[in-house]
Amino acid sequence: MKKLLLLSTGGTIASVVSESGLVPKESGEQLIKMLGNLPYDIEVKDILQLDSSNIQPEEWKYIAEQIYKYRLQYDGIVLSHGTDTMAYTASMLSFMLQNIEIPVVLTGSQVPINVVLSDAPDNLRLAFAAAASCHPGIYLAFDHKIMLGCRTVKVRTTNFNAFESVNVPPVAQVTSDGLVFKQHVKKHKGACVLNTKINPHVSLVKLFPGFDPDLLFAMANSGCRGIVIEAYGMGGMNYIRRNMVAAVGKLIKMGIPVIASSQCLYERSDLTKYEVGRLALLEGAISARDMTSESAIAKLMWALGQKMNVHEVADFFNTDLVGEVSLDEE
Missing domain, CATH: 3.40.50.1170 (L-asparaginase, N-terminal domain)
Structure with a gap:
């Protein structure tokens, strides 16, 4: 029993x-x-x-x-x-x-x-x-x-x-x-280690037509250390008039990682497919691929709690730790 x-x-x-x-x-x-x-x-x-x-x-x-x-x-x-x-x-x-x-x-x-x-x-x-x-x-x-x-x-x-x-x-x-x-969970090697170090000073933003990129800097100035943006479709962001792409680049240079996920619940974000995504990728946006927003925000909090810098966070989001992301889609 x-x-x-x-x-x-x-x-x-x-x-x-x-x-x-x-x-x-x-x-x-x-x-x-x-x-x-x-x-x-x-x-x-x-x-x-x-x-x-x-x-x-x-x-x-x-x-x-x-x-x-x-x-x-x-x-x-x-x-x-x-x-x-x-x-x-x-x-x-x-x-x-x-x-x-x-x-x-x-x-x-x-x-x-x-x-x-x-x-x-x-x-x-x-x-x-x-x-x-x-x-x-x-x-x-x-x-x-x-x-x-x-x-x-x-x-x-x-x-x-x-x-x-x-x-x-x-x-x-x-x-x-x-x-x-229906599926077997990936087995991980090594002993369980309790690690509760997180940095909750992050934000989850849903992009919409007319969103003012200056609001992102207001968040950063108020202590936000990382941002998950639910972008359009496969991760597209506008750059005409209200230049979200440029804002992402400035935030990255400030040491604030920006994760680009999709507003669509199903399937993945892919910043390489459209110009509006590629430009964000060139500025340093990190793709969440097919992660849920809940998992992306938790992963970002945990990464920042480990004192990772922007480049380390990018590498971390290119890693499947616990089955949270599919890396073989590309």
Whole structure:
């Protein structure tokens, strides 16, 4: 019988109705009681009780420390978490806990577990099954899918099919045959090292027609040390009148890395294809390729936390650490 740990942090899954709206109140033990008998030896530790909108870099570090602390005492760990920032947490944990020796599975729900037709029981059962059977790594389990944590995005606000695995298939899905694995997670060599050094002074900007590039310098002057720009299509940026391309070049010269991702959820950015992308590339923009914005911002925070300079960040984004990016598309 696999020995598993549930670390509960709050979120909708643990929420109850209050005068001010849904508030996380249920303990991890109360979540487990709702599931009935499971074929695992499960222990529970309540480490936070927060709506995930309030989970920030300080909580990421604390969660990573708790996982690292307990990882060798269990065959797998389930982290119950609110859905709104779960993809960010999953991405950041992937970088903070590289080479983790066990599966760590995040899950939550769209409806509190104490509601009759909640999706919480199925999601929790799936998460425990994943924690008992997946290869080591950071995962997100939701609506009959197990996904690599650094590839997940929340795409729906109310539907039970809230998360998707972007640009790679889910690791596994539940069918009438049980848990069917669709891809094997890349194995990494070396021992797990806890590294929670990050620099959260970054920004995520969605480019739109009329965006004033001077706003980027205002961010830099306010302490922003790196920027992810969700550019058009394959990574194109305007250079007529409001010259985003020139602004990128100036920021790079100031030592501020600029990552160019795509506003399109699926497929990759490719700065080499169009003039508007090539000019940005020549100025030093770094392509995010097919990374999610959540993963790109987490990777940038982590890179800056390691004191990487612009050139080192560029090399770092040309590296696949935890399955966050496809490098064989080009």
